Amino acid sequence: MKVIVQILIAWLASGVFSHSAIANEPPNVLFIAVDDLRDWVGHLGGNPQVKTPNLDRVAKRGVSFRHAYCAAPLCNPSRISLLTGIAPANSGVYGNGERLRDKMPDATTLMQCFRVSGYDVRGCGKIFHGTNAYDRESWDAYFVPTRNRKKESPKRAMDLPKTAWTPWGKVDLRDDEMFDGKVANWAISEIRKPRREPFFLACGFTKPHLPWMVPTKYFNLYPRGTIMLPPTVSGDLADVPGFGRRLAREVYDPSGEKNFAAPGGDHANVLANGQWHSAVQAYLATISFVDAQIGRVVDALDQTSHADNTIIVVWGDHGWHLGEKDHWRKHALWKVSTRTPLIVAGPEYAVGTGRVARDQVCDRPVSLLDVYPTLLDLCGLPPRDGLDGRSLQSLLKNPEQPWEHPVVTTFGFNNHAVQTSRWRYIRYRDGGEELYDHDSDPNEWTNLASRSEHEAIIKELKTRLPKVNRQ
Numbered sequence: 001m002k003v004i005v006q007i008l009i010a011w012l013a014s015g016v017f018s019h020s021a022i023a024n025e026p027p028n029v030l031f032i033a034v035d036d037l038r039d040w041v042g043h044l045g046g047n048p049q050v051k052t053p054n055l056d057r058v059a060k061r062g063v064s065f066r067h068a069y070c071a072a073p074l075c076n077p078s079r080i081s082l083l084t085g086i087a088p089a090n091s092g093v094y095g096n097g098e099r100l101r102d103k104m105p106d107a108t109t110l111m112q113c114f115r116v117s118g119y120d121v122r123g124c125g126k127i128f129h130g131t132n133a134y135d136r137e138s139w140d141a142y143f144v145p146t147r148n149r150k151k152e153s154p155k156r157a158m159d160l161p162k163t164a165w166t167p168w169g170k171v172d173l174r175d176d177e178m179f180d181g182k183v184a185n186w187a188i189s190e191i192r193k194p195r196r197e198p199f200f201l202a203c204g205f206t207k208p209h210l211p212w213m214v215p216t217k218y219f220n221l222y223p224r225g226t227i228m229l230p231p232t233v234s235g236d237l238a239d240v241p242g243f244g245r246r247l248a249r250e251v252y253d254p255s256g257e258k259n260f261a262a263p264g265g266d267h268a269n270v271l272a273n274g275q276w277h278s279a280v281q282a283y284l285a286t287i288s289f290v291d292a293q294i295g296r297v298v299d300a301l302d303q304t305s306h307a308d309n310t311i312i313v314v315w316g317d318h319g320w321h322l323g324e325k326d327h328w329r330k331h332a333l334w335k336v337s338t339r340t341p342l343i344v345a346g347p348e349y350a351v352g353t354g355r356v357a358r359d360q361v362c363d364r365p366v367s368l369l370d371v372y373p374t375l376l377d378l379c380g381l382p383p384r385d386g387l388d389g390r391s392l393q394s395l396l397k398n399p400e401q402p403w404e405h406p407v408v409t410t411f412g413f414n415n416h417a418v419q420t421s422r423w424r425y426i427r428y429r430d431g432g433e434e435l436y437d438h439d440s441d442p443n444e445w446t447n448l449a450s451r452s453e454h455e456a457i458i459k460e461l462k463t464r465l466p467k468v469n470r471q
Contacts (some may be wrong), residue, residue: 009465011464017259026198027346027379028116030301032294033127033202034341035075035209036330037316040287041341049228051221051288054295055341057312060359062345063396066363070318070418073330073337074253076129078368083109083128084371085387088410089466095255095412100132108384110372112137114200124191125183126203145182152178152213153305159175160326164273165266168282170213170219178214180205184293188300203297207290208320212282214289222284227277229323233444236325237446241432243415248327254412266328267412280322292456308347311356313376315368324443332415333426334409338409342366344374344384344396365419366392367407405463415467418461425461
């Protein structure tokens with residue numbers, strides 16, 4: 001019989017459930033993934049109109065990393081890098097077409113670490129991407145709800161031409177009839193189950209990924225006539241090198257799965273059909289929908305005895321453009337494509353060998369690669385060699401401590417961005433460069449790479465580029 005079972009039996013016999021006793025019990029993990037969620041979350045301030053009360057209250061229970069960046073601005077490489085702790089340049093996973101076990105047959109995923117440490121590890125929805133969704137070594141059980149694509153996909157508006165890019169709209173469904181509503185239902189049922197072992201529960205929501213189709217009540221939160229567009233500037237691509245302009249126009253997948261471009265690019269198409277305000281409205285509505293599902297799951301946790309001994313991690317896999325730099329979707333190395341929410345929330349008492357601060361924000365640049373080693377630390381699991389991230393445990397104790405660790409984001413073979421607290425340096429494999437000063441230019445409107453006074457900065461940032469680029 002496992003030690004944890006013996007401890008629980010002793011507690012049941014004594015009737016003692018003090019915080020000090022719970023603090024010695026291995027903490028549970030509620031691991032919440034959100035697809036295509038940029039910084040448009042209330043506590044991050046990316047959009048003044050967005051309504052995300054549930055994500056905001058989770059942030060108050062822990063530390064919100066306001067400058068968290070993905071390892072790759074595309075679903076599959078971002079998720080595989082987070083879940084294996086291996087950066088794309090070292091794994092060779094650059095696009096949506098690569099399979100985890102083909103590229104890294106011996107990789108030990110984050111979930112495998114918890115399984116071998118005695119955790120019951122279960123998942124639902126979208127954690128890995130596509131064909132990697134069920135990795136049998138990673139899970140004790142995995143559930144994918146059925147999806148009614150016909151009901152969740154209303155017909156295209158009849159007054160728009162067939163070329164109009166309009167994968168959004170209202171649906172006449174209850175929340176729990178939607179795919180993500182079913183994911184929340186499953187997570188709630190798992191949280192309520194009696195358990196003898198600590199659990200690692202992964203809950204993967206697909207929204208706000210396209211199509212932005214959610215129940216009408218979420219659109220009603222954002223009347224179209226009130227919608228504010230993101231800040232943009234005319235001619236923003238004029239000082240961007242050729243490959244960067246290509247990324248702005250195309251839906252580019254480095255593995256060649258879905259490389260295509262609308263005439264003139266998505267942005268030109270949206271403008272030509274007068275859809276910019278409608279698109280922003282739909283994206284906001286979809287964010288509020290997924291926020292409500294997260295709220296349901298957290299409410300269920302709070303109604304159980306697990307609430308005092310569960311670490312909650314909420315992460316998005318990458319950002320999303322809505323017209324900035326004449327670009328839509330992700331698929332680029334600019335800040336908007338790579339920045340995403342990351343929250344680590346925990347009980348007030350010590351967890352593992354550290355403590356999670358309450359209602360704090362951290363402005364240090366961190367990577368989603370850091371999630372793996374951080375959870376090992378917080379749960380007292382053995383550290384692993386060969387991980388490309390680093391534990392954020394010290395930032396969870398003191399979010400304002402010095403932190404000199406730039407973040408590297410990779411999009412395709414030998415295309416990288418380096419992010420520090422002030423600078424973003426982008427270098428494409430053809431030699432094209434971009435440099436942005438976030439102190440004076442947070443929207444990345446002025447490329448400084450060609451200016452001689454910044455040669456020393458670029459030289460230093462180049463030293464942070466990956467030394468190996470696996471093909």
